[in-house]
Amino acid sequence: PTSVMWFRSDLRLQDNPALTMASLAGRQDGVVPLFVVDETLWIQNARAAYLARLLGDFSQRIDGLHVVRGDPRTEVSRVAQEVGADSVHVAAAFTPYGARRDDAVERSLATHGVRLERTGSPYAVAPGRVTKDDGTGYRVFTPFFRAWQKHGWRAPDTALDEVSWIHPDGGVSIPETPVQDGMRLPPYGEDAALARWRQFLDEDVAEYDSARDLPGRDRTSRMSVHLKWGTIHPRTMLADLAQLRSKGAEAYARELAFREFYADVLHHRPDSAFGYYNRAFEQMEYDEPGEALAAWKQGRTGFPIVDAGMRQLLSEGWMHNRVRMIVASFLVKDLHLEWQHGARHFMDQLVDGDLASNQHGWQWVAGSGTDASPYFRVFNPTTQGKKFDPDGEYVRRWVPELADVPAKNVHTPWELDPPPAGYPAPIVDHSEERIESLRRYEVIR
Ligand code: FAD
Numbered sequence: 001p002t003s004v005m006w007f008r009s010d011l012r013l014q015d016n017p018a019l020t021m022a023s024l025a026g027r028q029d030g031v032v033p034l035f036v037v038d039e040t041l042w043i044q045n046a047r048a049a050y051l052a053r054l055l056g057d058f059s060q061r062i063d064g065l066h067v068v069r070g071d072p073r074t075e076v077s078r079v080a081q082e083v084g085a086d087s088v089h090v091a092a093a094f095t096p097y098g099a100r101r102d103d104a105v106e107r108s109l110a111t112h113g114v115r116l117e118r119t120g121s122p123y124a125v126a127p128g129r130v131t132k133d134d135g136t137g138y139r140v141f142t143p144f145f146r147a148w149q150k151h152g153w154r155a156p157d158t159a160l161d162e163v164s165w166i167h168p169d170g171g172v173s174i175p176e177t178p179v180q181d182g183m184r185l186p187p188y189g190e191d192a193a194l195a196r197w198r199q200f201l202d203e204d205v206a207e208y209d210s211a212r213d214l215p216g217r218d219r220t221s222r223m224s225v226h227l228k229w230g231t232i233h234p235r236t237m238l239a240d241l242a243q244l245r246s247k248g249a250e251a252y253a254r255e256l257a258f259r260e261f262y263a264d265v266l267h268h269r270p271d272s273a274f275g276y277y278n279r280a281f282e283q284m285e286y287d288e289p290g291e292a293l294a295a296w297k298q299g300r301t302g303f304p305i306v307d308a309g310m311r312q313l314l315s316e317g318w319m320h321n322r323v324r325m326i327v328a329s330f331l332v333k334d335l336h337l338e339w340q341h342g343a344r345h346f347m348d349q350l351v352d353g354d355l356a357s358n359q360h361g362w363q364w365v366a367g368s369g370t371d372a373s374p375y376f377r378v379f380n381p382t383t384q385g386k387k388f389d390p391d392g393e394y395v396r397r398w399v400p401e402l403a404d405v406p407a408k409n410v411h412t413p414w415e416l417d418p419p420p421a422g423y424p425a426p427i428v429d430h431s432e433e434r435i436e437s438l439r440r441y442e443v444i445r
Contacts (some may be wrong), residue, residue, distance in 0.1 A: 001086040002029040005398070006036070006076060007065070009097070009122055010091045011058045012190045013163075015156040016046035017120040022089035025117075025162045032083050033062055036076060037175060040097070043348075044177060046185075046317040050351040052177040052231055054188040059174070061190070062075035063390045064167040067174055073104045081115045083168050091230070092118040094117040095355050096126045096262055096270035118134065122227075123260045124153035124234045127267035137268035140149060144261045146253065158238045160191045183317055186225055186351060193226035201240060209251035215309075215320035216393030221252070224352035238296040262360040267371055272369075273359050281368035287336040295427050296331055297309060297345055299399070302426035304348065304411050305385035307331045308398035315398075317351035322388050327363040329379035333437040336427050339366040367441075375441045385411035399423070 005019055005024035013019065022031050035055060047366055059065035068075045080088050088109060094104050106116040121127070130147040131137055138144035142240070179185055187196065200221040204211070228234045234256050241249040266273060274283050289373035295301050300312035309323035319327070324346075331342040339362040347353040363369025389395055390409030396403050401423035405413055413420050 001085050002032065002084065003078050004032045004034050004076075004085045004088040006034045006072075006088055006090050007058075008035075008090065008230075009228065010233075010341075011054060011161065012193070012231050012233070014060070014434075015090075015158070015233045015236045016160065016192065016230075017119075017154075017157045018089045019163070020120045020157055021117060022087075023160060025087045025089065026085075026164070026166075027154060030164040032079065032085065032166050033065050034079055035065050035067050035089075036072045036075070038071070038072050038101075040071055042175065045348045046180065046183060046351050047178045047353045048175075049179045049183075050185050050188060050225065050317065052174050053176045054231070057189040062165055064165070066168055066171045068170075069172050069175075069203075072101055073108055074104050077108045077112055077114065079111060079168075081112055082170075083166065085114060087115045087117050087315055089117050090393060092121045092126065094121060094123075094267050096266070099267075099270075110229060112264060113379055117302055118299075120157075122230055122233070122236055123263055124256070125151050125260055125397070127260075127264040128263070135263055137259070139265070140141045140385045141258065141261050142371075143260070144264065145257050148260060153235055153238065156233070156239050158216070177274065177282065179360065184315065185317060186222065188225075188229075188230045188231070192443075193223070193231035194388060196221070196226065197223060197232060197237065197240070201244070205241075205244065205248045205252055206246055208248035212251070213388055214321050215323050215387050216391065218320070220321065224354075224357075227241045228352045228354050230254055248444060256444070259354075259357055261370075262356040264354040265360060272363065273355055275367045276368060277360070277363050278368045280444050281366070284334075286442065289337055289341050291337045292427060293331075293341055295424070296327070296342075299426050301330065301428075302414070302424040303330065303381040303385075303430075304395040304399055304402055305389060305411060308382050308389075308395045310336045311398045313346070313349050317349060319350075323394070324361060325380055326379055327382045328362055330381055331367045332377045334381070334433040336433070336437065336440065339363060339368070376438055377436055380430060382411050382430065382436075 003022045005022035010016060068079060076088060093099055109116050127146055128152050204219045211217050238253060241253050286380055296310060299307035301307055309319050309327045313319045322349060328342055334340050338348050341386050343359055343362040346358050360369050364373060366373030392407050395410050401420050402410055405420055409416050413423055415423055
């Protein structure tokens with residue numbers, strides 16, 4: 001029999017249990033490597049530009065990925081019938097859309113006597129696996145983290161031998177997806193993921209817990225994009241970290257658990273992808289987006305750390321975690337906009353844009369999420385800048401108008417006389433907006 005391996009966000013050959021199963025099922029006649037360009041998901045943005053290049057690389061590695069275009073609910077069973085497959089293999093999807101899609105594909109395959117086999121997931125512990133004693137999902141990270149550790153995970157899968165790929169006729173090319181002006185995409189592919197991971201283990205993990213909050217030092221792993229597309233599996237990473245037993249390695253594993261926590265939360269509350277996790281926040285008073293949103297997107301708010309972050313996003317499709325929190329807080333609490341406006345821009349621009357981590361990262365900052373930072377704790381962008389970018393190294397890297405400003409004023413350029421040429425004055429008064437923000441919160445509290 002023939003089998004089909006339907007790749008989605010698991011574009012790797014190593015430690016890929018679904019592929020191992022596909023290979024076993026297709027050991028006589030071979031495995032068809034399938035990718036479906038689903039127009040519901042394929043929007044011309046930074047993430048798609050990255051994915052297009054990654055797919056090109058992956059296709060070369062296996063001498064031809066079979067790419068089709070359209071609705072997976074019809075396309076997957078069409079391909080399965082054409083090649084005479086008995087089974088289609090996937091890693092289970094857990095986004096609201098992905099889970100519904102896979103159920104529909106499973107039904108459509110079943111009408112032709114073909115099985116959809118889900119093996120593994122993009123997580124060490126699949127969403128829904130760890131629950132409280134009453135069977136419901138965790139709403140707070142720390143107890144989730146403990147239960148997650150206790151649950152444990154499999155060792156990396158090394159069972160895969162040579163796969164005998166089959167390359168059917170037909171198929172389409174990977175859509176042309178231009179990179180937007182001025183954006184440099186990060187390296188892509190399984191080799192790049194493993195190389196980056198080894199480099200991080202050699203050079204940076206030991207200091208991860210102390211350096212991770214300093215955007216100027218840029219010492220985080222940048223593995224998010226590889227995790228997003230599954231060019232590496234977190235199980236592989238956790239196995240390496242367990243060998244190290246250092247504080248840095250422990251802190252890093254905890255961050256990987258955050259990714260799993262948010263996926264779990266979204267699995268239990270699919271409505272929280274676009275709606276408020278804490279529904280009380282639906283009643284809050286918000287402003288309509290206008291010029292302030294545009295200034296935020298362009299990195300022209302007059303707050304150096306905010307502008308540096310937003311420009312890094314436009315230029316790299318990535319932003320440092322500390323700065324993601326600062327710019328998000330600015331949008332919600334200084335501009336009084338709903339978090340969804342910012343989250344949408346992030347999903348458009350981030351190459352690592354991940355529905356669970358992004359929407360829940362935003363809701364956490366907005367105060368409407370899981371063990372959310374309390375709404376009354378309002379980030380002061382200037383204080384945050386001084387604390388986490390004390391020499392202004394990060395700001396100067398991304399905001400050339402401030403390149404020559406002395407460190408003392410790099411987070412308060414408005415105090416200079418004359419102010420730096422070409423750099424905007426602050427678009428809001430932070431202390432006033434903080435009070436306004438708290439006033440609006442008091443109403444719903
Ligand atoms: P590292 O510090 O090296 O962390 C290692 C890995 O741990 C990351 O790759 C990621 O998989 C995971 N991780 C770390 N912090 C978090 C976190 N707070 N939540 C979930 N996972 C985490 N992460 C995304 O992968 N995609 C997103 O779309 C995304 N949107 C975010 C939006 C906001 C408003 C905030 C505050 C955070 C968001 N994050 C998102 C989480 C975090 O900012 C990124 O994972 C991190 O900056 C990626 O860089 P890194 O790989 O160098 O991180």
